[in-house]
Amino acid sequence: MLTLWALCTLAAVPELKVATTTFTHVGLTDEKAAFFTEYLSARLAQADGVAVTSPKDIAAVLGMERQRQLMGCDDASNCIAELAGAMGVDAIVTGQIAKVGEKLQLTVKVVAAQTGRPLYVHSSDLLENDEAVVRELNHVASAALEPSRAALEKLRAAERAPAEAAVTEAAGGSSVKWGGLALLAAGVVLLGGSAASFVAARGDLETLKDTSRWDAWAGTDEPYRLRESGKLRAWVGCVTAAAGALAVLGGALWLALAPSTPRVSAWLAPGAGGVSVGGAF
Secondary structure (H helix, E strand, O other), rough: HHHHHHHHHHHHHOOEEEEEEEOOEEEOHHHHHHHHHHHHHHHHHHOOEEEEEEHHHHHHOOOOOHHHHHHOOOOOHHHHHHHHHHHHHEEEEEEEEEEEEOOOEEEEEEEEEEOOOOEEEEOOEEOOOHHHHHHHHHHHHHHHHHHHHHHHHHHHHHHHHHHHHHHHHHHHHHHHHHHHHHHHHHHHHHHHHHHHHHHHHHHHHHHHHHHHHHOOOOOOOOHHHHHHHHHHHHHHHHHHHHHHHHHHHHHHHHHHOOOOOOOEEEEEEEEEOOEEEEEEE
């Protein structure tokens, strides 16, 4: 029971794939900046539903020299997109740590992999020493993930909105078409029922006119029953004929005046998390 509950809980948390890049730094050694980056990577990886790609993993895929070029390039959005494409991640974690006098200042950003838009930004006060930086990184690791996940979902929803609206419009056009056809079909059914009622009414009238049966009906109410049955069937035939004619007319007008069915085109585009579907309506 506990195992099932745990599996359900884990399944409810959507996986967030992030890549951490080596912090840029001012007044610190490369080794210390790398240590702080790897420390943050390890802390992020401890959270549920998060897959972390560290700078070492990135270097293994891209090569150390290309990683340095991407971290120092001018066009940040293109660099982030290349990193995302290479690593297949949803978000990139970047950071800067600078020595200000005898103190340290830390800035960490989480940006959307495909667009480069910020999902989470943290800028610390001046920190006394390396231990204070580690404590600040612990805070970032615990505070950054949920806002980043929520902001990423909002971005994805905004990207999906035009396509969903177009699908709704296309579905609306289809429902208009089928509504008109349904009305036409109902009209035909009503007209068919009207014809059947008139035939039955005529049969009652012909039976009533058959003089060979009059002797057998003597002393019974059969003639009265046939007359009333014929009148009722004729009345039903008139009503259904009118309703059927109106339904056919309404259906024809519906189809004639309804907007034409929109044309639909669709395509596939590779993304960081797999393949995305796009379309135009």
